[in-house]
Amino acid sequence: MKEFQLIDHFFNGRGQLRKDVKLGIGDDCALVQPAEHKSIAISCDTLVENVHFLPSMPAQALGYKALAVNLSDLAAMGAEPAWMTLALTLPEADDTWLEQFSNGLFEAADYYMISLVGGDTTRGPRSITITVNGQIPEGKALTRGGARPGDWIYVTGTLGDSALGLDILQGKHLARAEHREYLIGRHYHPTPRVLAGQSLRSVASSAIDLSDGLQSDIKHVLKASDVGAVIDLEKLPLSQALRDSVDSEAALNYALCGGEDYELLFTVPEAQRGALDVALSHAGVKFTQIGQIQANQKLKLQLAGAEYTPTTSGFQHF
Amino acid sequence: MKEFQLIDHFFNGRGQLRKDVKLGIGDDCALVQPAEHKSIAISCDTLVENVHFLPSMPAQALGYKALAVNLSDLAAMGAEPAWMTLALTLPEADDTWLEQFSNGLFEAADYYMISLVGGDTTRGPRSITITVNGQIPEGKALTRGGARPGDWIYVTGTLGDSALGLDILQGKHLARAEHREYLIGRHYHPTPRVLAGQSLRSVASSAIDLSDGLQSDIKHVLKASDVGAVIDLEKLPLSQALRDSVDSEAALNYALCGGEDYELLFTVPEAQRGALDVALSHAGVKFTQIGQIQANQKLKLQLAGAEYTPTTSGFQHF
Structure with missing residues (x-):
C-alpha cells in the first residue's frame, strides 16, 4: 500500500486552511474551533x-461534484460550510487521475471556504464519501418541517438541465451544439446554492435541495410539514437550452422528475414575500414562485387549469 | 434501490440520541450543539x-469494530465522543446481516455515548466509512507532537493479541482452546481507551493509538515531536494468552509489529508521573512504562542490554 502514501501529497496541505482549524491532517484527529452560539x-x-x-466522468468534475452535492445539503439548511473529511477508495493510485480529482475538489472547497481536515484512502472499487460540517446561528436552521398552508413555494435556478445533460452524455439524446456544453456542465458542475441558503434563513419557512427531482423531493417537505401543495407547471423555470432541445411535455418531465439539479426548493410566508427580494439580491441566483402550500396533504400538479400526471416517475441515475 | 429504504429502519431512531443533537437523521443535515469553550x-x-x-467476519463484530477504531482516534486526542456519520456500501440489502451489523454498531455507540446523526447507504462492494466528532476543552487536546526528552513512554493494556487473533482466524496458528476466544475477541472487539484518553489530558505530553503496531506507530510520535526513544522490550506488556501460545521471540514480534491493538501509547513528563496513577485510577485499564524519550531522533529497541532488530517488519492486514 506504499504507493497510497503518495496520495497524501494531493490532499495534505492543499486548499485553504480556515483560521478555526487548530490542527489539520496528520494527527489522530483534526481539531476545529466552532464559533460561539452556533x-x-x-x-x-x-x-x-x-x-x-459513470466511469467516463472526468476526474476533475467528479472531485468538484462529490463536494458540491454535500455543500448543497448545507445550503438547504442555511449553513455556512466549514470543515470536511474525505474517504476515497480507489482501485489504483493513478497520479493523473488524483491530480485532476483533487484539483476539482479544491476548486469547490476553496470557493466555498471549507477546509479538508481528515480522511482515509483505501484500495478498492472506486467510491467517494464526503462528510461536511457547517455552522448556523443557534435556532436559525432551515428544515423541511416549517412549511405552513398559504406559504409560497419557490425554486432557485432552472430545473431539469442536469438530467438532460446526463442523457446527452449517455447518447440518449442529441442536443444542438450550442446547448451541449451548458447542459453537460449543469450535470458535471452543479452550483450548490450556499449563499442563497444562508440568505433565506430570515425569510423562508422551510427548504430542501433538489437531488432526486422536484416531484420526489417536495414530498419530503410536505410530509415533514404535514401539509400539501399545488404546483403550477407553467411556472417551472426552464432554461432556453432545455426548451430548445426537447418538446414541451418532455421538458416538463425533465423539470419535474429529472434529478441532480441541486437547486433549492423553499417556502416563504406571505408576510415575508417583500423581504425575499432583498434577502436574495446578493445571492446571484434567480428564483421563481411555482406554487403554494395547502392544508390538505396532497400534491397537486396543475397545467392549464387541469390536473397533470407526469409520463415518467422518479429519477434513476442510470 | 427501494429495498435500500428498508435499511433506514436498522439505523434511524436506533441508539441513544444525545441531548445536544437538536435534529437527527431525516433532514438535509443533522444539527448538533457543541458545548461552549470546547x-x-x-x-x-x-x-x-x-x-x-475478511468476508467471514461476523456482521456484529464488524459493526462494533468499525466504530471502535474511530473511537480509538478520539481517545488518542483525549476527546469525548459526541456524534458520527455512517456511510455504508453493500452489495445487497440482507436483513440478517444488517440487523447484526447495526446491533454491533449501537453496542459501541451507546456504551461510548456517541449519536449517529447522518449517513448514506449505497449499493456496491462492501465498505464502511465512519466519521466521528468528539469534544475537548479548548487547548487540552493530546497530540503526537508534545513528547520531550526524558518523558516516560507508556502503553495501555497488552500488545500483540489482536494480530495473533487474526492469525488464528486465518488458520496460520493454533492456540490452546482456553485462549482462542480471548485472542479472537481482541481482534474482533478491540476496546477503545476512551476514558483513559480523557483522563490523560492533564498528565500526558503526547499520545497516539496503536493501529499499525508499536514499532510503526511510535515513529509518528517521534517525528511529530522531533525526538527519539529507547524501548525496553522486556517491559512490553504481554497477555498470558500470547505468552502461552507462541515462543518468546514470536511474542515480541507480535507485540512490536502486530497491528490493530487499539491501545494507547503516551508519554508522561517525570514531574507528572505521580499524578498518572490517580489520573488513570478510574479508567479501568492497566498501563505499563516501556521506555523513555531521548533527544536524538533514533528509535532504539533494547533487549537484555543489547540492541534488537525484529524479525518481521510492519503489519499487513492480510
Whole structure:
C-alpha cells in the first residue's frame, strides 16, 4: 500500500486552511474551533462508480461534484460550510487521475471556504464519501418541517438541465451544439446554492435541495410539514437550452422528475414575500414562485387549469 | 434501490440520541450543539472488505469494530465522543446481516455515548466509512507532537493479541482452546481507551493509538515531536494468552509489529508521573512504562542490554 502514501501529497496541505482549524491532517484527529452560539450542521454523501457516476466522468468534475452535492445539503439548511473529511477508495493510485480529482475538489472547497481536515484512502472499487460540517446561528436552521398552508413555494435556478445533460452524455439524446456544453456542465458542475441558503434563513419557512427531482423531493417537505401543495407547471423555470432541445411535455418531465439539479426548493410566508427580494439580491441566483402550500396533504400538479400526471416517475441515475 | 429504504429502519431512531443533537437523521443535515469553550476533534476511517476485514467476519463484530477504531482516534486526542456519520456500501440489502451489523454498531455507540446523526447507504462492494466528532476543552487536546526528552513512554493494556487473533482466524496458528476466544475477541472487539484518553489530558505530553503496531506507530510520535526513544522490550506488556501460545521471540514480534491493538501509547513528563496513577485510577485499564524519550531522533529497541532488530517488519492486514 506504499504507493497510497503518495496520495497524501494531493490532499495534505492543499486548499485553504480556515483560521478555526487548530490542527489539520496528520494527527489522530483534526481539531476545529466552532464559533460561539452556533449549531453545527452535519451531512454525508457517498458516490459509487457505476451507481452514481459513470466511469467516463472526468476526474476533475467528479472531485468538484462529490463536494458540491454535500455543500448543497448545507445550503438547504442555511449553513455556512466549514470543515470536511474525505474517504476515497480507489482501485489504483493513478497520479493523473488524483491530480485532476483533487484539483476539482479544491476548486469547490476553496470557493466555498471549507477546509479538508481528515480522511482515509483505501484500495478498492472506486467510491467517494464526503462528510461536511457547517455552522448556523443557534435556532436559525432551515428544515423541511416549517412549511405552513398559504406559504409560497419557490425554486432557485432552472430545473431539469442536469438530467438532460446526463442523457446527452449517455447518447440518449442529441442536443444542438450550442446547448451541449451548458447542459453537460449543469450535470458535471452543479452550483450548490450556499449563499442563497444562508440568505433565506430570515425569510423562508422551510427548504430542501433538489437531488432526486422536484416531484420526489417536495414530498419530503410536505410530509415533514404535514401539509400539501399545488404546483403550477407553467411556472417551472426552464432554461432556453432545455426548451430548445426537447418538446414541451418532455421538458416538463425533465423539470419535474429529472434529478441532480441541486437547486433549492423553499417556502416563504406571505408576510415575508417583500423581504425575499432583498434577502436574495446578493445571492446571484434567480428564483421563481411555482406554487403554494395547502392544508390538505396532497400534491397537486396543475397545467392549464387541469390536473397533470407526469409520463415518467422518479429519477434513476442510470 | 427501494429495498435500500428498508435499511433506514436498522439505523434511524436506533441508539441513544444525545441531548445536544437538536435534529437527527431525516433532514438535509443533522444539527448538533457543541458545548461552549470546547474544540471539536474529527476523524474518519474506512474499512473495505478483503482489505481491512475478511468476508467471514461476523456482521456484529464488524459493526462494533468499525466504530471502535474511530473511537480509538478520539481517545488518542483525549476527546469525548459526541456524534458520527455512517456511510455504508453493500452489495445487497440482507436483513440478517444488517440487523447484526447495526446491533454491533449501537453496542459501541451507546456504551461510548456517541449519536449517529447522518449517513448514506449505497449499493456496491462492501465498505464502511465512519466519521466521528468528539469534544475537548479548548487547548487540552493530546497530540503526537508534545513528547520531550526524558518523558516516560507508556502503553495501555497488552500488545500483540489482536494480530495473533487474526492469525488464528486465518488458520496460520493454533492456540490452546482456553485462549482462542480471548485472542479472537481482541481482534474482533478491540476496546477503545476512551476514558483513559480523557483522563490523560492533564498528565500526558503526547499520545497516539496503536493501529499499525508499536514499532510503526511510535515513529509518528517521534517525528511529530522531533525526538527519539529507547524501548525496553522486556517491559512490553504481554497477555498470558500470547505468552502461552507462541515462543518468546514470536511474542515480541507480535507485540512490536502486530497491528490493530487499539491501545494507547503516551508519554508522561517525570514531574507528572505521580499524578498518572490517580489520573488513570478510574479508567479501568492497566498501563505499563516501556521506555523513555531521548533527544536524538533514533528509535532504539533494547533487549537484555543489547540492541534488537525484529524479525518481521510492519503489519499487513492480510
